[in-house]
Amino acid sequence: MPRTRRAPSPRPPVPRARRAPGPLRDTLALVGLPLVAALTLPAAFAGGGTRRWFGGRAENQRAEAQAAKDAAAAAFYELDTAQRDLRISVETITAVDSSPAARRVVSDFEALGRRIDEASHRYIDAVDAHDLDRDDLEASAASQARARLTAAKEELERVKRELDRFADGLGPLLGTAETQLARLAPSVERARQALLAASDALDTARGSGLSADDLAARLATLSPELTRLNQGAGQHGVPATLERAERVTREAEAVRVEAERLPERAAEIDRRLVSLRTRAQALTTRSGQVEPILSELRRRFTVACWEDLQNVPEIAAENVGQAESRLAEARAAREQQRWADATALLSTARALLNTTDEAVSAAGDRLRRLNAVQKDPEQEIERTRFAIRDAQRLAMAGRNTPDPRDARPLDDAVARLERAVADLEGRHPDYWHFLTETETVRAAVGEVVARIREERGGGAH
Template identity: 30%
Template sequence: MVASEQVFPDRRIGTVWEPVRARCYAAAGAYLSFTEELDAAEAAGTPVADGPARADALVRQLNEAARGVDDFYHTHRAGLAEAATVRATVPQLLTHVRAEAEQALAAAASSGFASYPSIVAGARRLNEALITASASDPGTSVAAAREAANNVAQATTELSNALAQAPSRASAAAKAIASVTTRLAAVGNRAGALGPAYSALLREFSAASSADLTNNERESRRGMDAADEALVGARVAAADRDPETALDLTATARAYLAEAEQLVDAVTRRLDLLREVRTDPEAQARTVRFRLRDAQMLAVDRGLVAEWGSVLDAQAERLDRITAGLTGRHPDYWAYVTELGTVADFITGVVERIRKNASEK
């Protein structure tokens, strides 16, 4: 019972046992009281009132208490045995995991990779887990001792894994540095087209079409400079035999490059898109109108014209207003594209709701 409460407190076996124990105590108390009364009556030579009936009732009470104990034991026998076994093995478990932990710490210290951040962090976590395990007493808190042992085992595995991966870190860092160096050069070359592309946007289209791209050249340069700085740090770390720091810095450089790349591509892609729209403005609108017709046909097929017909018809009118807005010497093609995209997104949302409504019916 005690073992189950310590090992598996969530099973609350003590709560289940309490009424069984209470019936046993009550039956034992009734038995003692009745035998005392019988002894007193025998000494006085007087009969006990309702003696036979009370004796029968007492026998039944004792039998019910005994049956309750038997039922409890048969129901929970496996769990109680499991808890007893676990409690008995916890001290051995703690001894085992401590031994493995000491071996892992010794291997890390003598490996030549002890200064790697992953090894330093892994050894620190393992030592902390060992301190907690040393403070655990299996005799008073089996559950806490088991948890401490499991934490030591997990920390040992993590340190061992880090140690196994350590030899490959240097080559991985060298490859990462080479890859990021190549990518930085590529982004730098692409950035050379950003200035001319932005100038073309200002010459060929309204200022509003590129207002959100004003700072892209400066911000992309800032990102590339930050990536270059991180890359320099990675080379220094690799030279200092700290490949893990080098890998972290190359990851930082990649993140800066990704941002710079997006900023560069946003300008060149905007120019290509607006030129394409200017060549055939109706092409974008035709695509959206085609999606609108599909949505209208879907509403008809699903019997939802009453609910969605007017909503979709309104989008057709909205498309007419958008295309009619392309006027003047320098129409705002970007606003045109953006508004068409908004309509397309709205239509997509309507289609999803139509399908959802139909599936629920």
């Protein structure tokens, strides 16, 4: 008497648009069914209706075989899903990384793909070997089907475990790749915005009457780079695109900053031109005062006190003349908006005027200092003796006898000062020699003091 068959439990769905890997597609073509039909067709007849059953043992074997088939289908689905997910990860890595490690990932994934194809073939063969919905299915055939399906499931699970282990090992490479991909779109957008901002700043500068030709040329060289950025990482690669985007951003930002500063830069150059021209005129006037100072030095002091200043008037006149020439060239460069040339010429003019100022000031300073020491040499002597005594006290602090490294230069300083003082007793004392000697003595004493403090400070730590 016919009996109604209980509907089997639902099996995991199989994706409609799924394509089986290479050899798997060939196998399905040979059996004449697409993968979806191969997995779902038997189930379409499993629910509802009536069928004839032959014996309890055959029914049990059929049920066990069907359960094995369902389990194998679930394992197949899980493996297929994992493979597709992992393919995305591998493609993410290879899109960013071309290192040997990334190339090994590709070759290892291909080897795993072959293992998956083999396991899938075994599963398809096991499914196709027996029609579990036949009314006359024998118990031995159902048992054989169960065994093959169980073996196929176990093989699919083993390969799935291998795939999982492989996926776990991709962590560092995948993390780096995902980080770079996450940076890609924002980096490219920043580059585009930087170019736009640079172009706007350049237009503003030109609107104020500044040509900014050099900046326009620099900006024009970035246009091909923008084209490459728009072509995308698919054509040029992620690392190259990231590097290009960062470089374009950096260079465009530099153009923008300079374009925005152009009006201020022009005004600054104008101010410096006026200031340096005024200074040159003032130095011309001061240079004319050097000759009377030299005359007084010659009249009142020995040759050694003024001989090195003899050429100051000529040097001052020559330097001021050169500075004025550079200023004229800077004015022309500014009118032509050659900003770098104008800035360089102004710097040269300023250096010439500084040298002139020092020389002119040296003559007046020399006369002032010589007048002071001629009137009262004791002030300079006491100043130097105080420096020596202060150094001697420091050298003896916490000691019964001084360190020879300290005592010798300090004793030399005392002797040198005494000789310089003795030289003042002549009929025509060389006051300039006296001043340079006392300065030298104080400098030598200062070196001793600095060394002592450094050594004792280091020992305290």
